[in-house]
Amino acid sequence: MLTCKEFLQELSDFLDESVDGELRTRLEAHISECPNCFVILDTTKRTIQVYQGIDPKPIPQEVHTRLMRAVEKKIAAGGNGQTGTTA
Numbered sequence: 001m002l003t004c005k006e007f008l009q010e011l012s013d014f015l016d017e018s019v020d021g022e023l024r025t026r027l028e029a030h031i032s033e034c035p036n037c038f039v040i041l042d043t044t045k046r047t048i049q050v051y052q053g054i055d056p057k058p059i060p061q062e063v064h065t066r067l068m069r070a071v072e073k074k075i076a077a078g079g080n081g082q083t084g085t086t087a
Contacts, residue, residue, distance in 0.1 A: 002030045007037045015044065 002010075007030050013019045014027050031038045059067075 001033065002026050004030075004034060004037055007031070007034070008040070011041065011044065014041075015048070 007027060010019060010023065010027055014024065019027065031041055
């Protein structure tokens with residue numbers, strides 16, 4: 001059986017229905033036995049359904065500027081976008 005981490009790594013492709021049949025079967029088996037991953041899948045599906053019909057809205061310029069500064073600061077500090085330590 002897949003681990004939760006493996007399931008989460010494949011979630012996007014699973015939702016896009018772009019995984020092969022064998023992997024899809026393994027993913028479905030995992031969510032049938034793992035209530036946490038079932039909730040994640042169900043919540044993600046529902047979120048996608050809610051946002052599919054909504055037009056994108058621009059963010060305020062001030063928020064955009066702060067976001068870009070934070071990204072630039074993270075990049076300058078050598079941040080790779082991951083949290084925690086690497087093994």
